[in-house]
Every structure is written in C-alpha cells, then in structure tokens.
Amino acid sequence: MNRPIRVLVAKPGLDGHDRGALIIAQSLRDEGMEVIYTGLRQSPAQIVATAIQEDVDVIGLSCLSGAHKELFPEVTRLLKEQEATDIIVVAGGVIPQTDIPFLLENGVAGVFTSGTSTKETADFIRKAVAEKEGQQ
Amino acid sequence: MTTKSFAELYREWEEKTQQLLQKYPEQKERFETLSGIKVDRLYMPTEATKHDQEQIGLPGEFPYTRGVRPTMYRSRHWTMRQYAGFGSADETNKRFRYLLDQGQTGLSVAFDLPTQIGYDSDDPMAAGEVGKVGVAIDSLEDMERLLAGIPLDRVSTSMTINAPASVLLAMYIVVGEKQGVPANQLTGTIQNDILKEYIARGTYIFPPKPSMRLITDIFAHCAEVVPRWNTISISGYHIREAGSTAVQEVAFTLADGIAYVQAAIDAGLDVDRFAPRLSFFFNAHNHFFEEVAKFRAARRIWARVMKERFRAKDTRSHQLRFHTQTGGSTLTAQQPDNNVVRVTMQALSAVLGGTQSLHTNARDEALALPTEESARIALRTQQILAYETGVTDTVDPLGGSYYVEALTDAIEAEAGAYIDRIDEMGGAVDAVEQGYMQREIHLAALTTQKKVESGEEILVGVNRYRLENEQQPALYKPDPSISHQQLERLQALRAKRDNQAVEVALTKLKQGATGSENLMPLIIAAVKSYATVGEICNSMREIFGEYQPNL
Numbered sequence: 001m002n003r004p005i006r007v008l009v010a011k012p013g014l015d016g017h018d019r020g021a022l023i024i025a026q027s028l029r030d031e032g033m034e035v036i037y038t039g040l041r042q043s044p045a046q047i048v049a050t051a052i053q054e055d056v057d058v059i060g061l062s063c064l065s066g067a068h069k070e071l072f073p074e075v076t077r078l079l080k081e082q083e084a085t086d087i088i089v090v091a092g093g094v095i096p097q098t099d100i101p102f103l104l105e106n107g108v109a110g111v112f113t114s115g116t117s118t119k120e121t122a123d124f125i126r127k128a129v130a131e132k133e134g135q136q
Numbered sequence: 137m138t139t140k141s142f143a144e145l146y147r148e149w150e151e152k153t154q155q156l157l158q159k160y161p162e163q164k165e166r167f168e169t170l171s172g173i174k175v176d177r178l179y180m181p182t183e184a185t186k187h188d189q190e191q192i193g194l195p196g197e198f199p200y201t202r203g204v205r206p207t208m209y210r211s212r213h214w215t216m217r218q219y220a221g222f223g224s225a226d227e228t229n230k231r232f233r234y235l236l237d238q239g240q241t242g243l244s245v246a247f248d249l250p251t252q253i254g255y256d257s258d259d260p261m262a263a264g265e266v267g268k269v270g271v272a273i274d275s276l277e278d279m280e281r282l283l284a285g286i287p288l289d290r291v292s293t294s295m296t297i298n299a300p301a302s303v304l305l306a307m308y309i310v311v312g313e314k315q316g317v318p319a320n321q322l323t324g325t326i327q328n329d330i331l332k333e334y335i336a337r338g339t340y341i342f343p344p345k346p347s348m349r350l351i352t353d354i355f356a357h358c359a360e361v362v363p364r365w366n367t368i369s370i371s372g373y374h375i376r377e378a379g380s381t382a383v384q385e386v387a388f389t390l391a392d393g394i395a396y397v398q399a400a401i402d403a404g405l406d407v408d409r410f411a412p413r414l415s416f417f418f419n420a421h422n423h424f425f426e427e428v429a430k431f432r433a434a435r436r437i438w439a440r441v442m443k444e445r446f447r448a449k450d451t452r453s454h455q456l457r458f459h460t461q462t463g464g465s466t467l468t469a470q471q472p473d474n475n476v477v478r479v480t481m482q483a484l485s486a487v488l489g490g491t492q493s494l495h496t497n498a499r500d501e502a503l504a505l506p507t508e509e510s511a512r513i514a515l516r517t518q519q520i521l522a523y524e525t526g527v528t529d530t531v532d533p534l535g536g537s538y539y540v541e542a543l544t545d546a547i548e549a550e551a552g553a554y555i556d557r558i559d560e561m562g563g564a565v566d567a568v569e570q571g572y573m574q575r576e577i578h579l580a581a582l583t584t585q586k587k588v589e590s591g592e593e594i595l596v597g598v599n600r601y602r603l604e605n606e607q608q609p610a611l612y613k614p615d616p617s618i619s620h621q622q623l624e625r626l627q628a629l630r631a632k633r634d635n636q637a638v639e640v641a642l643t644k645l646k647q648g649a650t651g652s653e654n655l656m657p658l659i660i661a662a663v664k665s666y667a668t669v670g671e672i673c674n675s676m677r678e679i680f681g682e683y684q685p686n687l
Binding site: 013014015016017018019022023026027037039040041043065066067069070071074094096097098113114115117118119 | 268269687
C-alpha cells in the first residue's frame with residue numbers, strides 16, 4: 001500500500017461532545033493517517049456520502065448521547081445499501097459493554113470506549129485495513 | 137478612597153453580621169468540634185497585611201474572595217441540586233415529585249438533545265435522540281405534564297437550556313400563569329449561555345449576533361416581568377469538560393460574562409438592573425487545592441470587573457454566585473466505584489470554594505446515565521459532607537493558607553492575562569468566531585491525553601492498578617418505546633390545536649425577528665398557541681440563519 005490510510009472521524013446525531021473525536025483525529029494524523037473530521041450533527045446519510053466521496057478506508061464514529069444503538073447500525077446499513085462495505089467502521093464514546101456485541105453484529109469492526117489509548121486504536125485500524133487489502 | 141484599617145473594617149463587618157443574624161440566625165447557637173472546642177465564624181490574621189486587606193478581605197464584602205455571604209454555610213448549606221430528566225414528561229414528572237417528597241426544594245431539568253437544538257421529536261435530525269439525555273419537550277402541553285402538581289410558587293427550577301432558552305422560559309411562565317402563579321413569583325435559572333455552546337458544548341442554533349440579541353431580550357423582559365429569575369448561568373463547566381485547564385475555565389467563562397454584560401449595556405440596559413441576576417456554573421476536577429483557589433479567584437476577578445470596568449454600584453452586581461458540578465470527564469469507565477472517591481474530593485473542593493449549589497456525579501456516568509442507586513449515592517455524598525464532616529462550621533476554612541492564597545493570586549493573574557488577550561481580539565464573541573478559545577482548549581486536551589498515555593499523569597484503574605477481566609456493573613437501560621409515544625402525542629397535538637392561530641403567532645414572531653423589538657412577548661404568544669419548540673425555532677432559523685462552525 002502506498003497511500004496513507006484515510007479516515008473520516010464523524011459525529012452522528014446531535015451529541016455535542018467532541019473532545020474525544022478531536023483527540024482521535026489529531027492522534028491518527030500524528031500516526032501518519034489522513035483524517036477528515038465532519039464536525040457535529042451529521043446524519044448517517046451525510047456521513048456515508050462524505051465517506052464515499054472522500055474515498056476513505058475507515059469511518060470512526062463517536063457518540064456520547066446514548067443514541068449509538070440507533071445511529072451506528074444505520075451507518076453500516078447505508079454502507080451496505082451503497083455497496084461500500086469495503087469501508088471499515090470503528091466507534092467510540094460512552095457505550096456500555098453489554099451493547100458492544102450488538103454493534104459488532106451490526107457491522108462495526110471495533111468499539112473503543114473511555115480509557116483506550118490512541119495508539120491502540122491506531123494499531124487496530126492499521127491491522128484492519130491491511131487485512132481488508134489482503135482480501136481484495 | 138478612604139483607607140480604613142482592617143480592624144475598623146472588621147468591626148463594621150461584625151456589626152453588620154450581628155444585625156443579619158437577628159433576622160437570619162445560624163443553624164446552631166454554638167459550633168464546636170467533636171472534642172468540644174469552639175469553632176468561630178471566621179478566622180483571621182492577628183495583624184493584617186495590605187494583601188490580607190485588599191486581596192483576601194472579609195466574607196460577604198468586596199472583593200468576595202472569602203465568599204459572597206458573611207456567614208456562609210453556618211446559616212444555610214448549599215442547595216443540593218441534582219440534574220435529572222429522562223424519557224417522557226410524565227416519567228420525569230414522577231421523578232420530580234418523588235424528589236420533592238424527599239425534601240428537595242429545587243429542580244434541575246435535563247432536556248433531550250432535539251429539544252436543546254430546537255427540533256421537534258419527529259424531525260429527521262432527531263432520529264435516535266428523543267428522550268435520551270433528558271426529557272423530550274415539544275410543546276406547552278409537554279411542559280404542562282412535566283410540571284403537573286408541582287407548586288411553581290414554592291419550587292425553584294433550573295433548566296439546562298441555551299439556544300431555545302427563550303422558548304422554554306416562555307413555556308414555564310405560561311404554565312405558572314395557568315397554575316395561578318404570577319410571573320413575578322417564579323424562581324429559577326435558565327442556562328442561556330450561548331457563547332460556551334460555540335466554544336465547547338455544541339447545542340447552538342443561530343449565529344452569535346441574533347443569539348446575543350435573544351439573550352439581552354431575555355434580560356430586559358425578566359427585569360420587568362420575572363424579576364426573581366436567574367436569566368443566565370455563565371458556564372465554565374463544559375469548557376473544562378472539553379479539556380481546558382482550571383485557569384482557562386475561569387478566564388473564558390468570565391470573558392463570556394463580560395461579553396454578555398457589554399451586550400446588555402449596548403442594548404440600553406442599566407447594569408444594576410440585570411447584573412444581580414447573573415449566575416455562574418463551574419466544574420470541580422481532581423487537583424484539590426487548585427480547584428478551591430479557582431473558585432476564590434473567580435469571585436475576586438468578577439467583583440473587580442463589575443465594579444471597575446462596568447461601574448456597577450449595587451453590591452449584588454459584584455457578587456459571583458455559582459453552581460458547581462463535579463467533573464464528568466474525570467470519571468473512569470474502569471473500576472467505576474472508585475469514582476465515588478473522586479466525586480467526594482471534587483465536591484469538597486466546591487464546598488471549600490464557597491459554592492451556592494452543587495451537583496455530584498454518579499459513579500457510573502462514564503458508562504451510561506446513572507442508575508437510581510448510583511444517583512442516590514451521589515446525593516448522599518453531599519449530605520455526608522454537609523452533616524458529618526464539620527467543614528461547613530467556619531467560613532472559608534482555607535482562607536489564609538499560604539498555598540491556597542498563592543494559588544488564588546496566580547490563577548487571578550493568569551486568567552487576567554487571557555482576558556486581556558481576548559479583549560485585544562475584540563471580546564469573547566470575536567474570539568469565539570476566530571476559534572481562539574476552541575484551539576486553546578483542544579491543545580490543553582491533547583496535552584492531558586499525551587500525559588495520560590505516557591504515564592506522566594496517573595489515572596488509577598486506567599493506566600495504573602488495572603484489573604484483569606473487569607465486569608461492568610448493571611447499568612441504566614433507556615426505554616425504547618419513548619420515542620414512539622412522543623411522536624404519537626405530537627401528531628395528536630398538531631391535529632387538535634388551532635393551526636391558524638399557530639400560523640398567525642409564528643408569522644408575527646418572524647416579523648419581530650426581522651426588526652428590533654423584544655421577542656419574548658412574541659415567543660410567549662406562540663407558545664400559548666401550542667406552536668412547538670421546532671416550529672418556533674425554525675421560524676427564527678428562517679430569519680436568523682444557522683451557525684456554521686469553522687472546522
């Protein structure tokens with residue numbers, strides 16, 4: 001692979017907590033990735049459209065309002081609908097452990113909650129992208 | 137300026153305080169330690185220096201470093217005001233009534249995000265968010281249900297609402313009217329602090345200029361009609377949660393406060409007409425002494441700003457009164473019971489800093505909304521501090537500590553430098569539009585994150601003393617049927633109300649928004665017609681436009 005990994009960091013829904021999203025965006029840049037941040041209040045449809053348009057490898061979703069069970073699966077559903085399942089979806093925020101299996105079943109590749117190091121997230125993304133490229 | 141000696145000032149203070157005590161006695165005639173040692177109201181240096189006199193002073197006296205009241209918690213504890221709200225108006229009403237039955241005298245309403253951003257529950261933008269982080273309020277009808285059976289002449293209500301603060305306040309006024317409580321008897325607070333929404337919290341709607349107009353319209357309307365209402369709660373809480381330092385929290389909050397005062401003066405209001413109703417809202421994080429010093433420094437800076445810069449004469453205009461909430465971002469998802477200890481220390485710093493009211497977070501809030509049990513422990517934490525520890529028995533117990541006074545001076549100086557910088561940029565509104573505070577906060581947040589990841593900053597349970605295979609406790613589970621029920625109620629309302637009357641009210645509001653008249657009476661009229669929060673806010677969106685942040 002000769003181009004850097006491209007990541008869309010996105011805030012679905014109406015949640016205004018963007019400290020985590022901004023830190024992840026900066027940390028992934030520091031790890032050599034190209035990062036686009038959507039800003040607040042993006043609908044799942046807007047996020048998927050931006051991801052396709054920007055040709056990203058990964059979408060990172062952040063939600064702290066408790067709407068993750070509605071909003072994250074909607075993003076993965078729309079990716080499927082638009083035949084863009086090559087885009088890997090990872091997520092973070094205030095997410096109870098008991099909700100994680102549901103999100104993983106619904107197409108989210110990894111969930112990183114409070115206390116995860118940014119390095120761990122970056123390593124996960126690199127590995128997931130490499131595996132995806134190996135499949136193609 | 138007359139130069140009275142500190143001894144003279146103290147004698148005057150003592151006389152004033154004795155008179156006050158005749159009217160408002162303290163909670164006990166004699167305060168003493170468990171060993172029976174008498175505890176005095178106030179401890180002071182035997183010989184006062186210039187620093188003691190000018191920087192520290194006396195409680196209830198300018199510059200209020202030692203507190204806004206001469207007797208502080210010896211007369212009355214802080215208000216224990218826990219923020220609550222979830223699901224539907226009916227559910228939240230039940231919780232409120234339960235809390236009032238338990239002796240709570242103040243309510244604090246959490247609204248869901250669609251309400252906070254001016255969307256109806258059936259707006260596509262509201263998908264997934266209805267009733268999640270607070271109660272869903274679409275119309276006056278929901279507000280009537282939220283407040284059913286709650287005597288608004290006796291209960292004070294704090295509402296965390298900003299961009300649509302005018303709309304929710306209008307609803308509260310109308311519900312009061314329907315209960316037979318005149319507006320001049322209503323007491324409570326609206327957050328109504330839009331600048332920190334652009335800086336840190338994210339629930340803005342309109343651009344800064346029309347937003348500032350709505351705020352000054354509220355100041356003017358309340359000064360006339362709802363004089364006991366706290367018209368704004370100028371908030372550092374969210375600035376700190378977004379990653380700022382304690383110094384930045386004070387500096388940016390007070391810079392925002394200066395912008396509101398200036399805007400109201402520019403709109404033709406007399407400073408002493410509205411300034412006594414300004415209130416503040418701060419965070420309490422882990423660095424114990426810095427937090428105590430922060431609250432003391434904030435009071436002193438504000439007193440001087442109001443007296444010297446804005447020439448306020450009413451002493452109530454000089455007094456920074458504040459609510460505190462413990463730091464949400466300091467809670468760890470790992471070993472959540474440890475958070476009870478963090479919250480206790482943070483709450484203690486707020487008490488030693490002289491807070492007027494306090495919310496203590498629940499141990500499981502890094503994982504979900506709190507369970508009832510967690511919320512109860514949070515409240516008990518305050519009750520233990522208030523009734524068991526004796527920290528309330530003397531005023532400003534840390535006053536005069538070399539360390540705390542030096543920190544207080546340092547925070548005042550460093551925050552002052554930030555405020556000067558913001559003044560040079562043209563004030564807080566310009567600084568926000570240039571993204572200045574946002575950048576400073578982001579840089580501070582990144583520094584913290586790097587320190588945590590390198591282990592330089594230790595977080596117990598996160599980067600030290602971790603547990604293998606930790607199991608999370610049972611968490612609060614939201615009711616998935618809430619959204620559906622709310623949509624049905626909204627549809628029913630739209631079918632039964634007089635839609636022509638709604639149209640007329642909204643058209644008048646739009647006309648008013650294009651001019652310069654006070655919008656509060658027009659918003660109250662729209663609310664009375666059962667126009668929804670979304671319809672009212674969309675009408676204003678048409679005229680004012682929406683804020684687009686620079687990324």
